[in-house]
Amino acid sequence: xxxRKGLHTIDAYACSSGLKNVNASYKIILSMAVICTVIAxxxxxxxxxxxxxxxxxxxxxxxxxxxVYAGFxxxxxxxxxxxxxxxxxGISTGVSGDFWIRLGPVYIYSTxxxxxxxxxxxxxxxxxxxxxxxxxxxxPAGEVVFALKGFHLPGIIIELMNMIYRFIFVLMDTQAxxxxxxxxxxxxxxFKTSCRTFGLIGAxxxxxxxxxxxxxxxxxxxxxxxxxxxxxEEEKPVNGTQILAFIGFFLLIALVIWLT
Amino acid sequence: MIxxxxxxxxxxxxxxxxxxxMALDSISLQIHKGDKLAVLGSNGAxxxxxxxxxxxxxxxDEGKILYHGKEMTGKNLNELRKNVGIxxxxxxxQIIASTVFQEISFGPMNLRLSKEEVKRRVLEAMExxxxxxxxxxxxxxxxxxxxxxxxxxxxLAMEPExxxxxxxxxxxxxxxxxxFKGVLDKMAELGKTLLISTHDVDFAFQWAERALVFSHGxxxxxxxxxxxxxxxxxxxxxxxxxxxxxxxxxxxxxHGIVEKGTCLPRxxxxxxxxxxxx
Numbered sequence: 001x002x003x004r005k006g007l008h009t010i011d012a013y014a015c016s017s018g019l020k021n022v023n024a025s026y027k028i029i030l031s032m033a034v035i036c037t038v039i040a041x042x043x044x045x046x047x048x049x050x051x052x053x054x055x056x057x058x059x060x061x062x063x064x065x066x067x068v069y070a071g072f073x074x075x076x077x078x079x080x081x082x083x084x085x086x087x088x089x090g091i092s093t094g095v096s097g098d099f100w101i102r103l104g105p106v107y108i109y110s111t112x113x114x115x116x117x118x119x120x121x122x123x124x125x126x127x128x129x130x131x132x133x134x135x136x137x138x139x140p141a142g143e144v145v146f147a148l149k150g151f152h153l154p155g156i157i158i159e160l161m162n163m164i165y166r167f168i169f170v171l172m173d174t175q176a177x178x179x180x181x182x183x184x185x186x187x188x189x190x191f192k193t194s195c196r197t198f199g200l201i202g203a204x205x206x207x208x209x210x211x212x213x214x215x216x217x218x219x220x221x222x223x224x225x226x227x228x229x230x231x232x233e234e235e236k237p238v239n240g241t242q243i244l245a246f247i248g249f250f251l252l253i254a255l256v257i258w259l260t
Numbered sequence: 261m262i263x264x265x266x267x268x269x270x271x272x273x274x275x276x277x278x279x280x281x282m283a284l285d286s287i288s289l290q291i292h293k294g295d296k297l298a299v300l301g302s303n304g305a306x307x308x309x310x311x312x313x314x315x316x317x318x319x320x321d322e323g324k325i326l327y328h329g330k331e332m333t334g335k336n337l338n339e340l341r342k343n344v345g346i347x348x349x350x351x352x353x354q355i356i357a358s359t360v361f362q363e364i365s366f367g368p369m370n371l372r373l374s375k376e377e378v379k380r381r382v383l384e385a386m387e388x389x390x391x392x393x394x395x396x397x398x399x400x401x402x403x404x405x406x407x408x409x410x411x412x413x414x415x416l417a418m419e420p421e422x423x424x425x426x427x428x429x430x431x432x433x434x435x436x437x438x439x440f441k442g443v444l445d446k447m448a449e450l451g452k453t454l455l456i457s458t459h460d461v462d463f464a465f466q467w468a469e470r471a472l473v474f475s476h477g478x479x480x481x482x483x484x485x486x487x488x489x490x491x492x493x494x495x496x497x498x499x500x501x502x503x504x505x506x507x508x509x510x511x512x513x514x515h516g517i518v519e520k521g522t523c524l525p526r527x528x529x530x531x532x533x534x535x536x537x538x
Contacts, residue, residue: 015398140398142358165358169400173352215353221317222348223418224341224370231357232365232378 010072010136018063019138023236024147030246031135037250038127041257044120047127049256053249054130062138069137076129080122088118141165146233159229174208175201265293266329267453268314268344268422273323275309283309284320285477291422291453296444298464298485299457301474302499307457308349310474311424314455316340342371345415349426351407355399360391360410363399367418378417385417388446390439405436412443422453429460441467465489465503466527473498486524505531 014020019027031054038050058064089110090097097109135144145161178201182188187197268291275284284306291297299307312318313325316337325332325340332340345367348354357363364385368378386392389409399407408431415423429437444467447454458464464471464485471488473481481494488494489506509525512518518534525531 011398012401015396015401020396140358140396142362142398145358162358163356166356166399169398170352173400212353215348215350216356218312218317219346219348219354220356222312222315222341222346223367223414224338226338226370229356230366230369231362232369232375232382234361 009068011141013062013064013068013137014140016063017138019057019061020140021236022138022242023238024139024143025150026238026242026246027135027139028144028147031131033250034131035128037253038124038131041253042120042124043257043260044123045256045260046253047120047123049253050127051123051130054127054134058130058134058137062134064137069133072133072137073129076126080125080129084118084122087121088114090114146231155228162229170212171205171209174212175205178204266290267293267327269326270314270320271324271326273313273320273325275313275318275320277309282477284313286323287477287479288323289472289479289482291455293453294448294451295453295455296448296467296469297453297455298468298471299455299474300459300461300464300471300488300498300500301457302459305474305498306477307474308426309477311346311426311455311457314340314422314424315344315346317346342418343420344422344424345418345420346424346426347411347415347428349428349430351404351411351431354411354414355407358398359396360386360399360402361395363410364391364413364417367414371418381417381419385413388416388443389413404431405433408432408436408440412440416447420452422455423447424455424457426457427459428456429458429463437463461489461501462503462505465505473500475499509534 034050034054038047041047055069059066059069089108092107092109093105095107095109097111097114099111100107100109139147142162142165145158145165148161149155149158182197182201186193188194270287270289272286272288273284274282274286276282287306287310299310301307309318313320316325316332319334319337327340327343330336355363357366361382364382365378368381373381383392386395389412391406391409391413394402394406394410399410402410408428412425412428428440432440444454444456456464456468468485470483471481471485472479473488473494475498480497481488481491489503494500495502505525505527508531509518512531512534513520522534523530525534
């Protein structure tokens with residue numbers, strides 16, 4: 001099931017991360033603060049420091065294999081390179097910019113400033129992505145949801161997020177088994193058949209979901225559900241080292257900004 | 261036989277999902293304290309519907325449910341939900357939370373217990389179902405047997421007086437079935453009242469003391485398992501087969517190896533003792 005691999009692996013790595021037992025709110029605040037800093041500072045050196053720190057934390061402390069970690073950058077890299085090129089390079093009908101290539105009637109050109117801007121943007125985005133991956137690869141989605149509760153998000157949103165997280169997997173498993181069953185009956189032979197099978201599976205997923213919703217509701221009622229999903233959260237206190245690391249990292253960034 | 265206290269009984273309850281077919285048709289049954297009750301019957305005979313009414317999820321269209329002699333109506337249905345726990349057939353339709361720990365805490369949290377008490381119960385339930393190592397695991401990374409154990413722990417943590425299992429052995433491998441039997445023995449020791457619906461007549465014969473037989477929304481037989489499984493007509497009507505052990509015993513009797521009227525063996529050890537005694 002190649003298609004479901006992406007989501008499954010990020011979540012699975014988060015669940016086995018070495019940083020799993022660190023307070024989730026701490027990780028959320030840390031990564032968000034870092035993202036904001038990277039964007040606000042807008043300096044290549046800050047972006048590089050963040051990229052390095054977030055990667056080291058994810059690989060060394062989180063024990064995510066380097067190869068896997070690098071693999072996760074493939075998709076954002078592709079997007080970044082394309083958008084950076086779009087910013088650094090322009091097209092015109094006359095000669096302009098610091099460099100240009102003539103292609104028939106049009107000129108593809110760029111400027112020194114454009115290239116520098118491109119690099120700045122590229123590393124800024126990469127730094128932000130690395131910080132986001134630090135969070136995603138160290139905190140299972142369910143925990144992020146529960147930490148958001150602490151930030152006083154409305155209960156209904158928290159409950160919805162929680163159920164969506166759970167049901168994505170239920171639905172994917174159902175879809176995967178239907179797909180396998182259809183494949184074993186030659187349901188994916190040729191384009192036309194594939195389209196038909198896809199439609200049939202979509203339709204029955206809807207029916208199955210409705211039925212499952214009924215079964216879930218019964219099971220909830222049976223365990224005394226009264227309109228609120230209550231779970232016991234295990235407290236994971238933030239320790240002194242973590243607070244020091246937090247302060248230390250931002251002091252370092254402040255120092256670098258002051259120096260440059 | 262010692263007369264035990266009746267803790268839960270139904271008085272002619274009926275229920276229908278739609279108008280033309282009765283899912284439950286005037287069912288009267290009694291559950292005694294410490295019962296080990298097997299609920300038998302073919303698919304669609306009304307077992308699951310009956311369980312949902314016993315737990316208060318469904319309210320019968322007609323008839324009464326009495327818990328400790330008190331009639332359960334709309335207002336005190338929560339008392340039923342607190343004291344009667346159901347382990348559903350499909351684990352995936354019961355698990356709601358995103359980690360095992362949270363999942364098991366759901367029931368006790370709904371009982372509005374203190375956090376310490378919830379934690380104690382969750383840890384205890386995880387311990388007895390050997391789930392402690394899987395505490396932080398999301399449910400979708402568990403195997404079928406593990407999921408089943410989580411759903412049993414869910415109910416154990418609520419500490420109900422009566423526990424209902426809806427076809428618990430259907431999705432378990434032999435190792436997990438053995439483990440499940442161990443759990444049942446432990447719960448019986450704790451004085452829990454247990455109801456199990458099953459198609460596995462050999463398991464029912466071996467484990468249960470009493471049996472209820474459902475057919476087309478009615479209870480067509482009720483009594484000690486030995487009597488139920490020796491009632492050929494009843495078995496035919498309910499589409500049940502005889503337990504293998506009982507068949508072996510009967511052919512031993514037929515061929516004069518074992519005398520009629522000796523104590524009925526419940527499992528292979530019983531047969532062994534019987535033959536060893538000759």
